[in-house]
Structures are given as C-alpha cells and as structure tokens.
Amino acid sequence: xxxxxxxxxxxxxxxxxxxxxxxxxxxxxxxxxxxxxxxxxxxxxxxxxxxxxxxxxxxxxxxxxxxxxxxxxxxxxxxxxxxxxxxxxxxxxxxxxxxxxxxxxxxxxxxxxxxxxxxxxxxxxxxxxxxxxxxxxxxxxxxxxxxxxxxxxxxxxxxxxxxxxxxxxxxxxxxxxxxxxxxxxxxxxxxxxxxxxxxxxxxxxxxxxxxxxxxxxxxxxxxxxxxxxxxxxxxxxxxxxxxxxxxxxxxxxxxxxxxxxxxxxxxxxxxxxxxxxxxxxxxxxxxxxxxxxxxxxxxxxxxxxxxxxxxxxxxxxxxxxxxxxxxxxxxxxxxxxxxxxxxxxxxxxxxxxxxxxxxxxxxxxxxxxxxxxxxxxxxxxxxxxxxxxxxxxxxxxxxxxxxxxxxxx
Numbered sequence: 001x002x003x004x005x006x007x008x009x010x011x012x013x014x015x016x017x018x019x020x021x022x023x024x025x026x027x028x029x030x031x032x033x034x035x036x037x038x039x040x041x042x043x044x045x046x047x048x049x050x051x052x053x054x055x056x057x058x059x060x061x062x063x064x065x066x067x068x069x070x071x072x073x074x075x076x077x078x079x080x081x082x083x084x085x086x087x088x089x090x091x092x093x094x095x096x097x098x099x100x101x102x103x104x105x106x107x108x109x110x111x112x113x114x115x116x117x118x119x120x121x122x123x124x125x126x127x128x129x130x131x132x133x134x135x136x137x138x139x140x141x142x143x144x145x146x147x148x149x150x151x152x153x154x155x156x157x158x159x160x161x162x163x164x165x166x167x168x169x170x171x172x173x174x175x176x177x178x179x180x181x182x183x184x185x186x187x188x189x190x191x192x193x194x195x196x197x198x199x200x201x202x203x204x205x206x207x208x209x210x211x212x213x214x215x216x217x218x219x220x221x222x223x224x225x226x227x228x229x230x231x232x233x234x235x236x237x238x239x240x241x242x243x244x245x246x247x248x249x250x251x252x253x254x255x256x257x258x259x260x261x262x263x264x265x266x267x268x269x270x271x272x273x274x275x276x277x278x279x280x281x282x283x284x285x286x287x288x289x290x291x292x293x294x295x296x297x298x299x300x301x302x303x304x305x306x307x308x309x310x311x312x313x314x315x316x317x318x319x320x321x322x323x324x325x326x327x328x329x330x331x332x333x334x335x336x337x338x339x340x341x342x343x344x345x346x347x348x349x350x351x352x353x354x355x356x357x358x359x360x361x362x363x364x365x366x367x368x369x370x371x372x373x374x375x376x377x378x379x380x381x382x383x384x385x386x387x388x389x390x391x392x393x394x395x396x397x398x399x400x401x402x403x404x405x406x407x408x409x
Contacts, residue, residue: 006080006323008032008315009071009105011090013051015042015341019305019372020084021049023315026308035071041390042373045382064093065100072104082323083107089165091115091299106322108225108276110298118272118296121162121204131268133293134285136206143200146191153207156182159190162202170199176244180208180405190407209283209292213240214353217258217282217291218250219265220304222317223274224328229266231317233307233333234258238351238360239342242401248281250303251394252340252347254359255310255333261291262332277314279304303339309370310335338363339370342394350398 008024010017013036021032025048032049037058043049053071057063072081083105085091094107095115101107109115117123125135137153140162151157159179161167172193181187194203209215216237222230238252261282269278279301281294300314308314312333320326338360340347347360363369373387 012086170197172197306339
C-alpha cells in the first residue's frame with residue numbers, strides 16, 4: 001500500500017507529542033514534524049519526529065499565526081498538513097486563530113466560546129451538573145477573598161488552579177501542580193504562596209475523595225468534525241506521578257470498561273457539539289460507588305498513547321476523519337495492555353492492591369506492556385541514553401515525593 005500523502009504537524013515537544021508521533025508512524029509509517037516553544041528530551045534524536053521550529057514567543061497570537069503560516073510555506077500546497085495541538089496552550093491558540101490558519105492546515109477544533117466554558121473549572125462544573133455528572137464538592141477563592149476564607153466542607157481539601165495556562169507560567173517555592181491541604185494552617189499557607197506569585201486568577205477548592213491512585217479513571221474520546229463521537233476508551237490508573245510538576249499525571253494504566261459511563265459521555269459530548277480529542281479524569285468514590293468527574297482536557301493527554309497501545313490508534317481516528325473524510329461509528333475500546341511511563345518495578349513497589357499487582361504481572365508475562373518512549377523502530381544510542389536516564393530518575397522521584405502533596409519539598 002502506498003504511504004498516505006500528508007504530513008502530521010504536532011504542536012509541542014513533550015511526551016504527548018512523541019506519543020502522537022509514534023501513533024502516526026505505527027498507523028501510516030509517517031515521519032511527523034513539530035513546532036514548539038523549546039526542545040525536550042522526549043522528541044530529541046528521533047527518527048519518527050523532528051522539532052523543526054523552536055519559537056519561544058509561540059504563545060503570542062500574532063507570533064503563533066505567522067510562525068505556522070511561514071512553516072506551511074515550506075511545503076507544496078498539494079501536500080496536506082494535519083495540525084495537531086498537544087497542549088492546553090496550543091489548543092487555546094488554535095481555537096482563537098482557527099480562521100487565520102484554515103487555508104494552510106487541516107485540523108479540527110471547537111469554537112473559542114465552548115473552549116473557554118470547558119477550560120474554566122467553574123463553568124465546566126456547571127455544565128457537568130446540567131448533564132448529570134457527579135463531581136466533588138467544590139468552591140472557589142479569589143485573590144480578593146482568600147484570606148480567612150470559610151470552607152463549606154471539611155478537610156482535607158484539594159487546591160488547584162482554575163486557569164492552568166496562567167498557573168503553568170507562575171513560580172513560587174514548593175510549587176506543585178495540585179495541592180492537598182490537611183488542615184487550616186496548611187490551607188492558608190498554600191493560598192498565600194500561590195497568590196504571592198504572578199498567578200492572580202481563581203483557585204478551585206474541592207473536597208478530597210478518599211482512595212489511592214488506583215481509584216482514578218481516565219477516559220479518552222475522539223469526536224469527528226460532524227460532532228459525532230467516534231471513540232471512547234476508559235483506563236484505570238495503577239499509579240500517578242508524585243513529583244511537584246507531575247502530580248495528577250498518570251504513570252501506569254490498564255484498560256477498564258463501563259458502558260453506562262461511556263453512554264453518558266457520548267451524550268454529553270454530542271449535545272455540546274464537541275469536536276476533536278477530549279480527555280477526562282474521574283475518581284471512583286468508595287463511599288457511594290460513583291465516579292466523580294475532576295476535569296476535562298480539550299486534547300489527548302500525555303498518557304493517551306495507552307489507547308493506541310490497546311489497539312485503537314489515535315492518529316488513525318484523527319486522520320480518517322480530517323484528512324480522508326471517512327465516516328465511522330462509535331467504538332468502545334477494549335483490549336489488554338499495561339501502559340507505563342515508569343519502570344515496571346515501581347508499579348510493584350508502590351501499588352498496594354494485590355489484585356492489581358497480579359493483573360500487571362500477568363500482562364507483563366504475556367508481553368502486553370508498553371512504555372510510550374520505548375519504540376523499537378526509533379532506537380539509537382542517544383535515545384537509549386535518554387530513556388534510561390529518564391527511567392532512572394523516577395526511582396528518586398518516588399522515593400522523595402510519594403504521597404507529598406503539601407507545601408514542602
């Protein structure tokens with residue numbers, strides 16, 4: 001079969017970008033190109049993806065558009081360029097500037113108004129309530145009322161930013177992606193530290209849902225440009241990352257299935273007119289047996305390669321819709337795989353559930369284990385060295401940070 005005649009252009013340079021590049025390579029044998037703010041190890045020295053443009057000011061709208069227009073000019077007009085944002089910032093930029101880029105790229109994205117509604121946690125939870133999703137008891141604080149703020153529920157509580165992009169760009173000592181405050185003193189200290197930085201937007205305060213990492217569920221979906229859901233894939237976390245910048249990111253996942261939840265999500269996405277990739281975080285609440293929806297990412301997640309690993313290639317769903325204009329029914333993904341971004345030994349050291357350990361051991365025995373960064377068709381000395389350094393670093397991270405979600409190192 002002839003190689004498809006299009007070029008994947010990925011926005012970013014992190015492990016999410018590498019996972020998508022690997023998906024395109026596995027599906028079509030294609031080499032992807034990337035445009036980003038910088039170069040990261042995940043996409044360096046690779047045969048399947050090359051970071052062609054580095055522009056530190058890429059998050060500025062005018063620079064974003066001009067950079068991509070200039071990049072498109074490198075290629076003949078008859079070769080389609082499939083643009084794939086792989087981070088929240090790039091999704092927002094593309095949504096705001098989609099009309100300026102449609103003459104140069106193929107892509108799918110939602111309108112800015114819907115994206116703002118979904119990306120801002122206060123409005124997102126209001127939308128979830130309308131569609132029957134359960135979520136943790138939630139309140140918000142602002143820079144104007146956080147001092148002495150009275151919580152409507154008990155400790156411990158989770159603290160996270162409403163504006164993830166603004167929070168990503170702020171700095172303060174002991175910064176973490178998400179905090180958990182055990183008492184009032186810790187709560188006050190965390191809020192003072194955050195608002196002492198450049199971050200001045202709202203903070204989301206939620207009740208802490210009990211349960212370890214294995215209570216987390218991640219759902220990945222793809223909605224076609226016609227607004228119809230084409231793919232739903234559910235995974236159960238074995239472990240999350242616990243480093244300050246990685247808290248809440250999945251480190252090891254096995255497939256899961258819940259048809260009722262899938263039906264509910266399909267209805268939700270189609271009723272709001274969603275298009276493109278979507279990634280949802282749930283936690284199974286042992287107190288009432290219900291899934292509590294935490295958040296939605298309007299893109300594929302850094303762990304979403306687990307869907308490709310279980311036999312449902314993400315790149316193929318996107319390309320068949322946007323490039324080849326192929327119709328498709330909704331697929332509820334099934335399959336067996338252990339996806340991991342960490343050494344398998346850490347799974348057995350830090351996962352507490354013996355049944356989940358046994359499941360992981362069985363998948364490994366059957367050689368149904370996959371690490372996004374370990375790709376046999378993309379091996380060379382430099383990537384081998386990077387991979388082993390990356391894996392070794394996780395031993396130190398888990399030993400130092402496991403269970404630490406407070407304002408301390």
